[in-house]
Amino acid sequence: MNDKKLYQQKKQAQLDEWRAEIDKLKAKASGASAETQLEINNKIKALEIEFEEGKTKLSQLAEAGDDAWDSLKSAASDATAKFKE
Numbered sequence: 001m002n003d004k005k006l007y008q009q010k011k012q013a014q015l016d017e018w019r020a021e022i023d024k025l026k027a028k029a030s031g032a033s034a035e036t037q038l039e040i041n042n043k044i045k046a047l048e049i050e051f052e053e054g055k056t057k058l059s060q061l062a063e064a065g066d067d068a069w070d071s072l073k074s075a076a077s078d079a080t081a082k083f084k085e
Contacts, residue, residue, distance in 0.1 A: 011058050
């Protein structure tokens with residue numbers, strides 16, 4: 001298996017893990033006070049925007065030719081780092 005495919009699998013696994021974490025936050029918010037729900041929901045919205053950006057970068061990476069792969073790999077890594085923050 002080539003580096004590109006391995007990298008894609010690694011990033012997809014990360015996205016799957018983060019989706020599960022976002023879902024846990026949503027469940028946690030549903031049992032919280034109204035004020036806490038608002039705070040958590042605002043954070044969830046921000047996380048979902050970053051999550052979607054990561055999905056987009058991963059999709060672009062999958063479609064990219066070998067010449068554009070390095071550039072998109074860097075962008076996908078940046079999106080991952082931003083989500084972690």
